[in-house]
Amino acid sequence: MKYTIIFFLSLLTIGLSAQKKNMLYKDASLSIEERVEDLLPRLSLEEKVAQMRIFHANIGVESDKKGRLKLSDRVIEKLKLGIAGIKNPGEHISPLAAAKLNNELQKYIIENNRWGIPALFVTESYNGVDAEGCTKFGRPITSAASFNPELVNRIWDVVGIEARLRGMHMCHSPEADIVRDPRFGRMSEAFGEDTYLTTQMVVNAIKGVQGDYTGLGAGTHIGAVAKHFAGYGQVLGGSNFAAVEISPRTLIDDIYPPFEAAVKEARTLGIMASHGDLNGVASHGNPELLTGVLRDQWGFDGYVVSDSNDIARLYYFMKVAESPEAAALLGLVAGIDIDLYAEDSYAYLPEMVKKDPSIEKMIDRSVRRVLRTKMILGLFDNPYVDIKKVEKTVRSKASLALAQEADLESIILLKNEANTLPLKKEKQQIALLGPILNETTKAAFESVVGDQVTFVAAQGFELTDQNKGVPKLLPTGPEQLNKLVDIAKASDAVVLFLGGDEFTSKEAYFNNALGDRATIEPVGAQDELLTKIKALGKPVIVVLKHRRTLSINTISEQADAILDAWDLSELGDTSLAKIIFGEVSPSGKSPVTVPRSIGQLPFHYSMKEINNKKGYLFLEDGPLYPFGYGLSYGTFEYKNLKISDSTITPTSEITVSVDVSNTGKMKAKEVVQLYVKDNIGSVTRPDKELKGFEKIELAPGESKTVSFTINPKMLEFTGLTMEKILETGDYTVMVGTSSQEGVTGKFRLEK
Structure with a gap:
């Protein structure tokens, strides 16, 4: 008996050794398809499902005081079977520290799952890579105002390079949504109201971030995940998570094209499904959308990822599934390959297969797509970051210069009464005032103009209490306004920084967070401040910073000049000074229609002609500023x-x-x-x-x-x-x- 046991153990050892020896999926000379088909059958059901899940690093991926990898027990347990990916590891530390951390994390993951399968580390990009220490560019809608797709391509090329050097591999960006409702708090994450403009920007963003696709396997760039498919920006009332009511014809002609181009022209590696519904069918459970349109019509061969917890929400929020398990099956059948964050969705798949073995074929389909993506990115062959390149490349002088170039091409001159701008670099005092003024604005203006002009700066008041969840408006008293008026009175000209900030327009998260608005006028005492300063008879230039379209009737009427800056790069104030003092002529054009009133919504330039038949009582017809509008210092x-x-x-x-x-x-x-x-x-x-x-x-x-x-x-x-x-x-x-x-x-x- 003893020898029999030894014999069988020997056979088992020989079998395992042979299996390890013949790991064709590790052979870089084979095709990606051959490697994937070799690896997939090796995985247990539980290991397959692990390749269909992403968790957030905030549950326990961090570095200790010495910069070494520190994992929570929860994370260690999750990584035993491998994982599809992890969101935002190292986002709050420097690029170099993040690169070291992510190398350690990847090494741990590879060494602690049976087949050495690496993980995807995932980021986002709204102002460049959304992580500490990377180049901060303007937001997508800002760069859309440049009407320069080649410039957008270069911006996202830098994003792809900087993200990969941090150890990231995928980006839940860019947004291919069309945004036409300024009540929507996420407006600035997309490229505006127009289908053609958005398509050009999305294609160039994806080609940039993916290094024109060749940068993926070369290890220099990251994969894009175009989102949110489809119609997410059309939520009723501009309210996040609300229903989407859109005609099938508008969906096909207006909403689909940027996504179709993302697939066919830019070869995006990923697509993220929309929070919303189409014609009453929840997007996360819509096989006609995620398989019929996306794969059968357009030929998409990447992976589809859920938005945060949205497969599970088919049950407890959308209420189109009878149970959490039914929700998981809806998502799987529809064609969602990766479940983002949820513990009550694809986690149930192993038990569900025991009851219905046919489900495993759909699991295999999704796992193939995930493994294929990892192969395309070269992670099986070169999973680590070259630390020596990080500090030389991330946030380089060239990248900062590009950020400023983008600013200068994106700032829109909306008004320039009597050629108020450009101001002259001569002896005078200029007041820089208003609630959107930065602490560094004065220094930025001085660096451009030198000592010929004296600048005085005062913010005066803040708009909100800056609560990240539900910010509240702060009251502004006469003393605060009068102090700013007194500074203006002693100056030769005034530059007023008005509009909104990251707290007055933001994503309305699922729980305990608001970011959408029921009105679109500038909040607080901004109009009152402008009116008081205008009464002084001094030239008043308004710099408008914001993340949603604002109805700026008072500003439009009373300001002598208006520069619409949206949300600029980290060098934005320097760029503004260059334009205000005539070093560069503004050339941005509005990527949206600016309405006179919220009552005009929906309101975009390409609406049906029949919408223009009648106006409204007591309101001037037409937009305050039309789509594509922007003045210049040239004529x-x-x-x-x-x-x-x-x-x-x-x-x-x-x-x-x-x-x-x-x-x-x-x-x-x-x-x-x-x-x-x-x-x-x-x-x-x-x-x-x-x-x-x-x-x-x-x-x-x-x-x-x-x-x-x-x-x-x-x-x-x-x-x-x-x-x-x-x-x-x-x-x-x-x-x-x-x-x-x-x-x-x-x-x-x-x-």
């Missing part, structure tokens, strides 16, 4: 619009060209915009649609001919039968400086 003349042919067919193209001249006295950039209007359609059509743009720079007196190609694909829309069609008819084309101003021509589509 631009558009003339000689030419269309290469009066007709276009389903197999031909036409060219539209226009001469643009800088008739001003300063070198400046202009965004030349192409809009197309379908004059008659079988379904009601948008008033006009952006179909192209080009940013050019002209010296005083210089002219340039700008040309656009119109092809049949640009004229397709969803017809009566819900199929994409080309329809015979007349079109109007406009090329100009905004969605409301330009030169026009006509052509006809013939079949």
